[in-house]
Amino acid sequence: MHDFKEFETSKVLSYPLGSTIKSFEEIQAVFTFFFEWPEYGKATLHTDHFEKQVNIFYHNTKKEFWIDDLKGVDPSFLKLQEKVSITLEIFYMEYQFFTQLDLSHSKNYFTFSFPQKMKISSTVLKKRVHLPEPIPAILESENSRQKIHLLELGIKTIKIQENFSLPEKGTLQVQDLKIPIQSHQSHILEIHHDSQLTAGLYFDLYRKAAFPFLVEKTHSNLEEFWNAYLQSGYLSKFNLNKDRIQRKSNFDFNDYKERILKTWKSILPDKHQTHITYGVQNLKGEIIGASGLALAFIQDQTPIWAIHQLCIMCQPEYIERARDLYTWRFEYLLNSPMDHEIVAWINPKNRLISRIWMKYACYQPKLAYSSTSVHTKIHHFQRKKNSTLSQLKIHSQKIGQEKRFFFLQNNYSLDMLLTI
8 A cells, every 4th residue: 555645647647758757746646656556557677687577565654665476586686686677557658767676574575765766658669569470580780690580579679589699789681671770688679760661661560460450552452442442431522422423424433433543553662651551451351441641741851741541431340440540550650760740630529539649749759749720721723824833832742653743831831733
């Protein structure tokens, strides 16, 4: 039990990632939060040689913390450790501190005193998924080349099977993919992507384990993606709106479909660099939804990625698949090695979507999150007749075999599709 004071849950969860808290009140609030929600939290003890989940208690009378459940650990070994690390994990947040353990007089448990500081991090960045079968790979460094096997994949780290001294820096080769890495701790490699393309290709490997129902858009399944967008009602918001079709007596459905499939096919070579789309399958292997990311603009050398094109067939049994369509984009952007910004148009009444992107903002230490109402005006230019178009500073972007045009003016951007 404990007699800590009241605390604010929101404050404990809103400490910036990478920051260090040092005041007694802030650290006390973290412990109180941890003890108030025992079913959602866990504590892990880390040494140079092992890590072990433990139980932590607070003794009101003696004003000290107790650790038990250290079966199989030599007490004399722990006592010789100058410092050990303890991580408190709750609601996807981690609070790490260093301390020295003392063996109790009864020798049944260890004690430690109130820590002087805690470092804040997130379990999402450290989350790893277990692979059904180990993946063979090559770990290369300046002086060695070793065969290894990958056991778990994460956004920022990889766990390997072998137990040997890891190089400080090196390159991990998995199939045709080469990933710059640094040694993190025993069995753990820390990923440092050197380009958006390699980050995307690695995510392709990761998502097969993390999101087994996701499928990549390829030349062979474009028709299935079209059917998912069509049958989910997504396209009815645009040119396939019934009222719009009725107003256009010359509307050619087959021509419309053919041009969309042709565009999808022509931009495929540029995936991961300027765009990426994944579909989601049901248990029969049918694509029943999709969502995408696109590099919308580059302003002041900063890439701005847009969240777009999410659709799923509206059936109760697909709720988990819908969650995958939201979540993969969140993790894909966290996997990016480049400083970037995102733009998304969301319905604030949808609390699920709001929470996803609020959480994303919290996981980006450099990101100053803001929510702004956006007023959009769409201008239709007559290319031959309107002289305004020639006065604008037009930017172009090559996407596969297609070209996209936009301009930036007074911090506003306007996207244009020009038919040439």
